[in-house]
Amino acid sequence: MERIIKIKLRTKAISSSLFFISFFLLQACRVSLVPTYDAALQTQIENAAKMTDKLYLEMMNAPTAEKNYALYSKSYLDIEVEINSILMKNEIRSNAGDIVASVKTLKTYFEQAKKDHADRQTLSNAEFLIYNEQLKALWKPVLLEEIALSKVK
Amino acid sequence: MKFDLDEVLANMLGAAKDSLKDNWEFAKGTAVDFLQSRKERIDLLTSLRLSNQLSEKFFLARLQDEKKIFTSELHALAVITKVMAQNAANAAFTVLEKAVAAALGIK
Numbered sequence: 001m002e003r004i005i006k007i008k009l010r011t012k013a014i015s016s017s018l019f020f021i022s023f024f025l026l027q028a029c030r031v032s033l034v035p036t037y038d039a040a041l042q043t044q045i046e047n048a049a050k051m052t053d054k055l056y057l058e059m060m061n062a063p064t065a066e067k068n069y070a071l072y073s074k075s076y077l078d079i080e081v082e083i084n085s086i087l088m089k090n091e092i093r094s095n096a097g098d099i100v101a102s103v104k105t106l107k108t109y110f111e112q113a114k115k116d117h118a119d120r121q122t123l124s125n126a127e128f129l130i131y132n133e134q135l136k137a138l139w140k141p142v143l144l145e146e147i148a149l150s151k152v153k
Numbered sequence: 154m155k156f157d158l159d160e161v162l163a164n165m166l167g168a169a170k171d172s173l174k175d176n177w178e179f180a181k182g183t184a185v186d187f188l189q190s191r192k193e194r195i196d197l198l199t200s201l202r203l204s205n206q207l208s209e210k211f212f213l214a215r216l217q218d219e220k221k222i223f224t225s226e227l228h229a230l231a232v233i234t235k236v237m238a239q240n241a242a243n244a245a246f247t248v249l250e251k252a253v254a255a256a257l258g259i260k
Contacts, residue, residue: 029246030243030246031238031239031242031243031246032239033235033236033238033239034232034235034236034239095235098228098229098231098232098235099228099232101224101225101228102225102228102229105221105222105224105225106225108221109218109221124206124207126201126206126207127207127211129197129201130194130197130198130201130207130211130215133194133197134194134215134218134219134222137190137191137194137222138221138222138225140187140190140226140229141225141226141228141229142225142229144183144229144232144233145228145229145232145233148179148229148232148233148236149232149236151176151179151236151240152236152239152240153172153240153243153244
């Protein structure tokens with residue numbers, strides 16, 4: 001009889017211990033599919049998108065003789081530096097594969113638009129307009145990705 | 154030590170559903186915005202081509218670029234979906250944690 005009571009007590013102790021252990025394991029077990037939100041990065045993305053829009057609006061508003069690439073090469077470079085910085089910050093984050101892909105697409109497109117302007121020296125307002133609209137469309141997913149991260153609870 | 158697994162599972166499901174509901178409007182709004190913006194860009198691109206303000210070569214190249222934009226938008230929707238899934242899973246786990254803590258008498 002005494003032995004049965006001992007076994008029952010031991011079984012109860014083991015099950016309680018397992019319950020405790022599973023509780024602490026549960027606490028450590030949080031699903032993590034995306035990187036942590038970075039408010040400073042969101043601001044950087046917003047500013048770089050604004051710089052891009054400003055550059056294209058300036059080029060569109062300039063007289064034909066002042067649309068030459070050389071006049072805007074510094075602005076192009078400044079934006080490129082920002083895109084590279086945003087890309088690097090995302091490359092070192094964990095679970096940021098989708099964001100890195102979006103920034104890389106933006107980077108490739110921006111380089112291509114810059115090269116087109118540099119090769120042809122000047123572009124028409126219609127061409128600047130389309131480049132600006134497509135660049136805005138490529139900045140938007142990058143910004144929305146960061147905004148989405150702010151919704152993690 | 155009271156632990157009703159059926160009740161806990163039902164509560165976990167409820168928490169996950171509420172969490173998905175919270176983020177659904179953001180995901181839907183983003184997808185609609187992407188579609189609307191694409192329509193406007195293609196309208197603009199076509200009208201500039203028809204009025205001969207863009208060369209055939211430039212027009213076709215930018216039309217190809219629309220595919221890249223679409224891919225980037227899909228990545229953004231993937232991030233939003235992952236955030237929704239993460240929130241839903243963690244909301245369910247929180248319910249489970251609380252139920253286990255209550256059963257163990259831990260506050």
